[in-house]
Amino acid sequence: MTAPIRIAVLHFSHETVTFLPNDTTLEDFTYPGSPAAGEALLSCDPRGYMGGFVKVAREYDLVELVGIESPLWPRTGTGSGWITTEAFETFAGRMIEELHRQGPFDGAYLCLHGAAGVRGVPRPEAELARRVREAIGPGAFIAGTFDPHGNEDDEFLRHANMAFAVKYFPHYDMHLQGERAARCLVRAIRGDYTPTHATVKVPILSPTVMQWTGASPWMDMVQQALVWEAREPDLYVNFFFGFPWADVPDVGMTFQVLTNNKPELARHVADDLAANAWRRREALVNTVKMHSIRDGVALARAAVAAGQGPVVLADHSDRSGYATWLLGEVIAQGLSRTLIGTVADAALVAKLLADGAKVGDAVDVQLGGLIDPSAGQPVRIQGHILGISQPRQRVAGSTWFHIGFGDGNVVIASPFLVQVMEPARFAEAGLDLSAFDVFCIKSRVHFRRGFDDSGFAKTILLVEPDEPFLGTIRLDGLPYRNVDLQSFYPYGNPVFPAA
Secondary structure, three states: OOOOEEEEEEEOOOOOOOOOOOOEOOOOOOEOOEOEOHHHHHOOOOOOHHHHHHHHHOOOOOEEEEEOOEOOOOOOOOOOOOEOHHHHHHHHHHHHHHHHHHOOOOEEEEEOOOOOOEOOEOOHHHHHHHHHHHHHOOOOEEEEEEOOOOOOOOOHHHHOOEEEEOOOOOOOOHHHHHHHHHHHHHHHHOOOOOEEEEEEEEOEOOOHHHOOOOOOOHHHHHHHHHHHHHHOOOOEEEEEOOOOOOOOOOOOEEEEEEEEOOHHHHHHHHHHHHHHHHHOHHHHOOOOOEEEHHHHHHHHHHHHHOOOOOEEEEEOOOOOOOOOHHHHHHHHOOOOOEEEEEEEOHHHHHHHHHOOOOOOOEEEEEEOOOOOHHHOOOEEEEEEEEEEEOOOOOOOOOOEEEEEEOOOEEEEEEOOOOOOOOHHHHHHOOOOHHHOOEEEEOOOOOOHHHHOOOOOOOEEEEEEOOOOOOOOOOHHHOOOOOOOHHHOEOOOOOOOOOO
């Protein structure tokens, strides 16, 4: 008989934009449904990492999963800055208390992101792993799952045994990585997998809009990782692209390779992948054409006139969701049949709700802007409320107001940043997609899963303001304090010995 296995399951995930002025607070992580424990935690994301982990772990006999009280994603999504020390210490403290109270455990699963930024904690995911290790003991095994935009070095794996990161951007394989984590964790606990790993950091720092894996050279790098996994049984590759909007010491590109007791192989593969990335460094940071917002709107008008619609105008640089540069230019150039989805304005949404605004009401409002210089100034919208919806998203209860204005235009006001990844999100909110020729969205690459990969959009234009604002491709315009840009290509001339 196989011995019973008890695995603690924890969640702490955020992609922190440390240059934003609004901290991510304890209150942002606390809302109906969060924090979650027990079955509520285990069922919180059936299509993501958690869903994959739980599904495979429960395929094994005598495996018990214990959902430790954990915060889910903050209500702000990725549109907020540093996680406060209070928030991190409060939830980490509760997790460790629960581990002591409900233990002993044979293993732990940490559902993470990798780009969390906590005030006073340089590497929060690694610090959480360190505390979990102290709680469950040296003989237990720890596995984590990560977003490819994690800023990771080897510190997490000093305390944990295994890590599994998504390879695609858009992130199609979250469920798969959760499955892998569960399978290898159970095998390790039963003595069938001896985790050994190697980590190599590559001094390349790239804006995330450049990291689309649907085209070369990023697609080629992912393919190389997949080929190594196909060639070598029990070998897994993590390719961390890096997240440059977290001003943290472990920022940048990283390769990790996990093997079943083959440390030399892990080192060989990690060096091979890293050397290939370094050889392709110029191409990796120059993958897409960027337009100014003024030129992008003009090109959208021309594309519609030429029958090359629908057109997507993707404002990749808006990290807060409040930016009005694209909305203002749509109005200035007189675009028609344009859907702007969305512009974040929590105060306006709250006021409309408090006033009992309803469909058909005339509105004259100032929308967006002001949260920081990158958001620009509010834009005046005179029109009518065409719809009110509560779309499917991570945090339930967020209300969208659809405001019609001009010649067939609609702007959606939302309380927080929203990346609309698929046209279906608009259809679910009650909007007729055929009524629009141009779709203005706040997204870097995720939108390609529904607007590009499906063939929905005939024309895609990536735009950003003239200034090197928050999400810019011009990273040297950002006020880094913990990162020396000269240590990274293309901003300096670093030496990379592994190449």
